[in-house]
Amino acid sequence: MSSHPWYILGAGSIGCLWAATLHLATGCSPVMIVRNREHYINKKTDNTAVLTLTHLDKTETRHPVSVMTADEITTPIHQLIVCTKAGDALTAMNSIRPVLAKHGNVLLLQNGMGSQEAVAKAFPTQNIWIGSTTDGAWIREPLHVHHAGQGLTEIGCFNHQSATEFLCQFQGFPLKMTASKDIKNVLWQKLAVNCAINGLTALFDCQNGALLDNDKKSLMDELTDEFVHVSNTLGRTTPESLHEKVYEVCRLTAANHSSTCMDARLQRRTELAFINGYLIRVAEKEGLTLPAHQQLMDRLSQKGVRW
Ligand SMILES: NC(=O)C1=CN([C@@H]2O[C@H](COP(=O)(O)OP(=O)(O)OC[C@H]3O[C@@H](n4cnc5c(N)ncnc54)[C@H](OP(=O)(O)O)[C@@H]3O)[C@@H](O)[C@H]2O)C=CC1
Ligand SMILES: CC(C)(CO)C(=O)C(=O)O
Numbered sequence: 001m002s003s004h005p006w007y008i009l010g011a012g013s014i015g016c017l018w019a020a021t022l023h024l025a026t027g028c029s030p031v032m033i034v035r036n037r038e039h040y041i042n043k044k045t046d047n048t049a050v051l052t053l054t055h056l057d058k059t060e061t062r063h064p065v066s067v068m069t070a071d072e073i074t075t076p077i078h079q080l081i082v083c084t085k086a087g088d089a090l091t092a093m094n095s096i097r098p099v100l101a102k103h104g105n106v107l108l109l110q111n112g113m114g115s116q117e118a119v120a121k122a123f124p125t126q127n128i129w130i131g132s133t134t135d136g137a138w139i140r141e142p143l144h145v146h147h148a149g150q151g152l153t154e155i156g157c158f159n160h161q162s163a164t165e166f167l168c169q170f171q172g173f174p175l176k177m178t179a180s181k182d183i184k185n186v187l188w189q190k191l192a193v194n195c196a197i198n199g200l201t202a203l204f205d206c207q208n209g210a211l212l213d214n215d216k217k218s219l220m221d222e223l224t225d226e227f228v229h230v231s232n233t234l235g236r237t238t239p240e241s242l243h244e245k246v247y248e249v250c251r252l253t254a255a256n257h258s259s260t261c262m263d264a265r266l267q268r269r270t271e272l273a274f275i276n277g278y279l280i281r282v283a284e285k286e287g288l289t290l291p292a293h294q295q296l297m298d299r300l301s302q303k304g305v306r307w
């Protein structure tokens with residue numbers, strides 16, 4: 001187990017879930033790096049705070065953490081977990097560039113694709129790890145997180161084939177974890193589902209299950225057809241029955257509002273640039289156009305949904 005402290009960049013739902021879990025697993029307090037200190041802590045001179053985790057069984061545990069802004073950090077960061085939204089990841093990473101250890105381990109937990117490549121390109125000497133997570137969490141108030149759904153986090157190395165020492169630290173971790181030898185493929189498979197579901201739920205402001213209604217299902221099918229086309233062109237694998245897989249996710253999460261639908265409702269910037277937008281950019285490089293994806297993005301723009 002490394003003796004270096006853990007730093008968490010972004011104190012939102014996933015950042016707080018991981019900070020509390022790290023404290024449970026290691027007994028050490030992580031450092032939460034935030035951009036607006038006053039939002040989390042009102043003491044001027046003391047950086048310590050207590051984070052509350054409401055577990056799946058509704059019990060609560062409390063966890064001491066340090067809360068700091070990037071410019072308050074003076075010691076090198078060797079172990080970092082980036083928990084911002086995809087669109088903020090690179091800017092957030094740049095804010096801690098001066099204190100990031102040259103060969104530090106960085107675990108990125110963003111949904112979608114594209115932000116990981118951008119970070120890996122901008123930080124070539126660091127070991128960039130990717131986690132693709134299906135855990136669910138939400139924030140009740142600053143530093144009080146609810147673990148809302150048990151999921152799985154698959155982790156793999158993105159740029160270097162570095163020692164698995166980093167991954168070993170998650171053995172026996174309270175969240176379900178597994179090592180992936182092909183994390184890019186894991187991201188691609190999740191992207192397929194998110195491309196079909198997320199944007200449409202924002203467009204119709206509906207739960208995931210409503211996409212199985214006939215009129216919406218045909219749009220979902222068109223998006224999935226286009227995904228398969230791009231995937232085949234790139235020589236990537238997709239499940240033979242991707243359409244069935246998409247329907248199954250809609251059924252299993254029928255009562256949920258997707259993350260994109262919630263962001264759109266709250267007029268927050270969505271992660272669509274790293275979901276459907278990413279697929280459009282990849283297709284363009286291959287000389288392909290994706291009319292269903294493009295039309296979806298145009299309709300979302302007209303509706304005022306941001307990405
Ligand atoms: N929540 C969930 O259940 C799941 C989330 N994910 C993915 O995990 C990622 C994080 O999601 P989630 O935790 O829900 O998002 P949140 O919006 O809850 O948290 C993101 C946090 O990042 C912070 N942030 C943004 N820029 C910076 C910066 N420059 N420096 C420091 N902090 C910064 C924000 O701070 P501020 O308050 O200042 O804006 C915010 O607290 C997303 O990609 C999401 O799709 C994946 C699966 C499930
Ligand atoms: C699978 C799905 C659509 C579940 O809601 C999701 O990943 C999201 O909301 O971002």
